[in-house]
Amino acid sequence: MAEVVGGRYELGAPLGRGGMARVVAARDLRLERDVAVKLVPIDDTGEHVDPVVRQRFVREARALAQFHHPHAVxxxxxxxxxxxLYLVMELVRGPTLASRLAEEAPFEVAEAVxxxxxxxxxxxxxxxxxxxHRDVKPGNVLLTLDGDVKLADFGIAKRLDEVAGDLTGTGQFVGTPKYLAPEQMTGLPVTSAVDVYATGVLLFELLAGDPPFDAPTPVATAIAHRDAPxxxxxxxxxDVPDHVADVVARAMAKDPAARFPSADAMRAALAGA
Structure with a gap:
């Protein structure tokens, strides 16, 4: 008999796993539609969840509830x-950008852009x-069967007015080292500039086939983002056009103030405007 969560979501095939959470396909029995459900298990007592896990889970739900966009899950x-703890999301039928990169990298310039x-x-x-968002990377970019982008996993997203730095209580930085902005490992205030940086890294990888920095260890990779040219x-x-290469370079500036001031500004530069 299929497992049902929250009295209405019948769990199906696994879709992915990350950290404490797993994501499965499910059926909403009340609305009769297919969904994706992120599950964070509660311990055997049924009463306690790691406070950090709970905080991030609640943060994710609040973040996702605050905006709707065709290119966000x-x-x-x-x-x-x-x-x-469970989070019910749109089910995106299609691969991640990470899986497409593994098969097709590097991308044509127009497709990467x-x-x-x-x-x-x-x-x-x-x-x-x-x-x-704070964790923009190929694994968090879902692609529909038509190839459209759906940005996923705001599990470490955080409201700007709550951000005072990016170190966790245990002194670990939050994010993925291959896409980590320099300030994310220094304890400096985190702003939308970290997403601009990570998107610059993403564009670099789509064009080159590999990320700009990929050292033998995660810490060494993060240090390269901070220190290496x-x-x-x-x-x-x-064959990358000069204006596209310039966008990558500016987006990945070490100093957040030297990057594009907004995602929209980076879009305009990428379009050659």
Whole structure:
């Protein structure tokens, strides 16, 4: 017999796993539609969840509920039953950008620019309501069967007015080292500039086939983002247009103030405006 969460979501095939959470396909028995459900297990007592996990889960639900955009995964419901904290989301039928990169990298310039433009469009909507994503990476970019972008996993998103720095209580930075802005590992205030930086890294990877920094360890990779000069994407992909290479370089500036002031500004530069 299929497991049902929250009295209405019949769980199906697994879709992915990350950290404490797993994501499964499910059926909303009340509205008779297919959804995706993120599940964070409650311990055996049925009473306690790690406070950090609970805080991030609640933050994710609040962040996703505050804006709707065609290029962001929609949230439908959130709650807790005796077994799980759960977040109910739009089910996107299609691959992640990470899986496409593994098969097709590097991308044609026009396709890379189109994908990044749609990511930036979603980020601009998030930033407009005061939300920083903080973990933009290929694994969090879903692609519909038509190839449209859906930005996912705002699990470490945070409202700008709550941000005083980016170190967790245990001294660990939050984010993915290959896409980590320098300030995310220094404890400096985090702004929407970290998303601009990560999107620049994403564009670099789509064009070059590999990220700009990929050291033997996660910490070494993060340190490279902080200290190493930004490579010119044209050294790895000579046919990249100059204005696109300039966008990558500016988006990845070490100093947040030297980056594009907004996702919309980066979009305009990418379009050659």
């Amino acid at each position: 929609a949230v439908f419901d959130a709650g807790q039953d005796e077994r799980y 189109r994908i990044v433009d749609e990511v930036l469009e979603a980020l601009a909507a998030a930033h407009a309501v005061g939300i920083v 930004v490579p010119d994407v044209r050294d790895r992909r000579p």
